[in-house]
Amino acid sequence: MSANNTLHIAVLGGDGIGPEVMAPALEVLRKIEATTELKFRFTDAPAGANNYRETGKSMPESTVRLCDEADAILLGACGLPSVRYPDNTEIMPQVELRFHFDLYAGVRPARLIPGVPSPIVGADARGIDLIVIRESTEGLFASMGKGVVTDSEARETLVITRKTSERLFEFSFRLAERRKARGKPGQLTCVDKANVFKAFAFFREMFDEAAKRHPEVKADRLYVDACSALLVKRPWDFDVMVMENMFGDILSDMTAGLIGGMGMAPSADIGDRHAVFQPCHGTAPDIMGQGKANPTAMILSTAMMLDWLADKHGIEGAAEAGERIERAVDKVYADGIKPMEFGGSNGTADIAKAVIEAL
Numbered sequence: 459m460s461a462n463n464t465l466h467i468a469v470l471g472g473d474g475i476g477p478e479v480m481a482p483a484l485e486v487l488r489k490i491e492a493t494t495e496l497k498f499r500f501t502d503a504p505a506g507a508n509n510y511r512e513t514g515k516s517m518p519e520s521t522v523r524l525c526d527e528a529d530a531i532l533l534g535a536c537g538l539p540s541v542r543y544p545d546n547t548e549i550m551p552q553v554e555l556r557f558h559f560d561l562y563a564g565v566r567p568a569r570l571i572p573g574v575p576s577p578i579v580g581a582d583a584r585g586i587d588l589i590v591i592r593e594s595t596e597g598l599f600a601s602m603g604k605g606v607v608t609d610s611e612a613r614e615t616l617v618i619t620r621k622t623s624e625r626l627f628e629f630s631f632r633l634a635e636r637r638k639a640r641g642k643p644g645q646l647t648c649v650d651k652a653n654v655f656k657a658f659a660f661f662r663e664m665f666d667e668a669a670k671r672h673p674e675v676k677a678d679r680l681y682v683d684a685c686s687a688l689l690v691k692r693p694w695d696f697d698v699m700v701m702e703n704m705f706g707d708i709l710s711d712m713t714a715g716l717i718g719g720m721g722m723a724p725s726a727d728i729g730d731r732h733a734v735f736q737p738c739h740g741t742a743p744d745i746m747g748q749g750k751a752n753p754t755a756m757i758l759s760t761a762m763m764l765d766w767l768a769d770k771h772g773i774e775g776a777a778e779a780g781e782r783i784e785r786a787v788d789k790v791y792a793d794g795i796k797p798m799e800f801g802g803s804n805g806t807a808d809i810a811k812a813v814i815e816a817l
């Protein structure tokens with residue numbers, strides 16, 4: 459934070475609909491600035507498939523430096539199916555940032571906003587308000603780019619370390635405690651496959667040790683297959699869930715589906731010092747440039763950023779500002795806005811305008 463209490467935010471719009479959803483999110487923060495004591499300085503930086511096409515790099519050194527120095531990082535979405543590395547994988551600076559800054563806790567909230575349709579029968583009445591915490595630096599993704607493929611077989615190695623798992627569980631129990639303090643259940647479920655793989659038995663053992671240090675949080679354990687079935691039958695029974703990277707990759711997309719779609723699901727990748735806030739969705743090339751993208755997930759990601767800044771740096775008023783953004787979004791949906799994403803007629807501009815007005 460600079461001397462005059464201005465929060466410096468690195469802004470990586472990225473590719474596809476990334477910049478389209480970033481613009482309204484910054485407008486929302488400008489509105490917050492106009493109505494609170496909070497002050498922001500936004501610095502744009504290139505990253506993603508377009509940058510790779512132009513320069514041969516997913517992002518320049520200057521972007522990494524900016525991310526290091528900034529108080530927080532906002533990211534739209536990066537990568538395009540048509541732009542690939544020679545080994546045919548997509549350009550993913552968002553994943554590189556996770557490894558570079560050791561952003562081990564991928565926080566993926568799924569809250570069903572009243573007025574938004576869910577495919578789950580009974581969800582309107584029961585509500586859905588859960589968080590998937592996806593370990594984001596190891597697990598099966600530790601093998602990224604290192605897999606071995608021969609003519610007859612392919613191998614990828616999953617890695618679970620004590621160092622990362624212990625930090626991940628501390629983070630998760632703390633988050634459950636903070637939710638409990640806000641009137642939510644404060645329950646944490648470890649999701650694994652400890653009945654089949656030694657690595658997951660090790661993961662669960664460390665979870666059990668952490669649970670002993672946090673007796674006020676109700677600690678649960680579920681196998682990932684059973685958990686998936688429960689999530690689509692009774693998602694309202696879940697509060698905070700913590701899991702390995704690949705399981706979290708899959709289940710967090712599923713929980714985004716439970717609350718109306720990718721355009722509704724915000725996320726944060728959090729480490730001990732740095733954090734990136736971005737929507738769960740990708741660059742959605744099928745709708746880019748048409749004004750159809752739902753900016754809600756990106757806007758809710760700015761609310762998560764404010765909450766993190768409040769918790770991490772004790773920035774006064776930031777947590778309240780985050781809650782105000784969430785309430786404004788809730789109001790807009792209660793008033794009947796319906797994004798094109800789920801069959802309505804409201805595009806990016808309508809939704810952005812409505813949220814700013816509600817603020």
Ligand code: ATP
Nearest residue numbers: 720721739740741742743744745750751752753799
């Ligand atoms: P990635 O691999 O980067 O996650 P993807 O193509 O698998 O990318 P998305 O880019 O998230 O996934 O898109 C999946 C589908 O969801 C697409 O049909 C897209 O149009 C839709 N979608 C994603 N985000 C939004 C949004 N914000 N508003 C409207 N539709 C969206």
